[in-house]
Amino acid sequence: MNQLVNHSQHKIVILGAGFGGLGMAAQLKKAGFNDFIIIEKGADIGGVWRDNIYPGAACDTQSHLYCYQFFPHLRVSRLYADQPEFINYMNALIEEYQLRDHIILNAEITKATWDQEQHVWQFIINETKEITSQYFIPAWGQLNTPSIPDFKGLNTFKGQYFHSARWDYAVDLKDKKVASIGAAASAVQYIPEIAPVTKDLTIFQRSANWILPRQQVVFTEEELNQFEENPETFMQSRKELFDMRESGFSVLTQGSDAQKLGMQEAKNYLNETIKDPILREKLTPDYEYGCKRILRTSHYYPALQLPHVHLETTPIQEFYEEGIITTDGKKHPADVVIFGTGFKSQAFHGNLQIEGLNNITLSDYWETGASAYLGITVPHFPNMFLIYGPNTNLNHNSILLMIELQLHYIVQAIEELEEKKIPAITINEEIYSDFNKQLQTNLKETAFSTSCSSWYKNKEGKIINNWSGTVAEYKALVNQFNIQDFTQL
Incomplete structure (x- = not known):
């Protein structure tokens, strides 16, 4: 791992060495960018998969979808993999793309300030050290700060x-x-x-x-060899799972036949498994399926x-x-x-102070709830690109599919700015506003907007975390970076 040097300058600073940050680093390497560092406050890589080591910790998304397409997890042992396999996968990604020397552990960015004259981000690390970069890519995740309610006594x-x-x-x-x-x-x-x-x-x-059974499959050695020797078989499995999960988005549409069928499937599983009527009643949700x-x-x-x-x-x-x-x-x-009380899921930036153009802080700008254009960029915060930002979470498919699309978009943005020698950009506020108005309108048709309380929405009822549609619909929006959406500085 790298060592932090005071007053060092870099092209790109990535915050976080979880799936998002490491994936971003790998894509930068593939695109020919080497002047970047990953700042990680923890003592090791892994993000949410480093932190969640409780007994039975596993992914409830199929593992053939829970990896990057550019680096498939060919020998993942089972359909729903356990926590250690994801740490192993991330370490393999680090080795494959030679990222080890770019990672700085036990280093926390406590303040990030945009320098309007120099067109760089200035960072304070561990309260003392100072570094700068032209681009800032926060990959802080949505489930990184545990929440313990303030119980009396x-x-x-x-x-x-x-x-x-x-x-x-x-x-x-x-x-x-x-x-x-x-x-x-x-x-x-x-x-x-x-x-x-x-x-x-x-x-x-x-x-x-609402609970559905997890039908676990442990792959045989023969199957694993087949995936490794013929990766197209793995990708075919991935495609079939993707199509199945994408079609499942319809269960999240209020009042749809698919939602009614999903609810009935969950009720059938509950009724078949729990025979005690009193216990069964306690385990029956009183809110809409998918909320x-x-x-x-x-x-x-x-x-x-x-x-x-x-x-x-x-x-x-x-x-x-x-x-x-x-x-x-x-x-x-x-x-x-x-x-087991969840996370402060809407405090994306935690205690980090981020100050953009004209001394605007991200905390103030997000006072009524976090939002971003495409979940990636925020007005008044130049050259700052978020990974797994507001309104990019899913309830029907793998979040890594969304993240990988964001990585490609960010690489495109940096490549274009570098090629055209544009020092900085910020998203047009009208485009940002129109996008988020339409997003919230679309979300009203989903189960997320119904009456239950969930980590998807804030206390005012605004949905902060979730995307309003399918992965394919998101891909159509982010597939091509458009410089016309931005103001050049």
């Missing part, structure tokens, strides 16, 4: 607690009374893993989830039916020294509490 709790994205393996759960607060995407993976070893496990569920993330697991419902596992739907009132008190006054003793 939590500081009085004498047991141990941690967030699922900061799993503490030093805490022994064997024969302990364990409480899991949260029952969504992470919890449905770790609960089946920890349930067999606990003495008692209480799951505090705020709202039920929240649709989960895939074949192990969660069986785990809930173990004799020492309890599903609690009464809201939490507060903590006390020995555990949790619900609003009905009941005390739930616990030795360990696991917060």
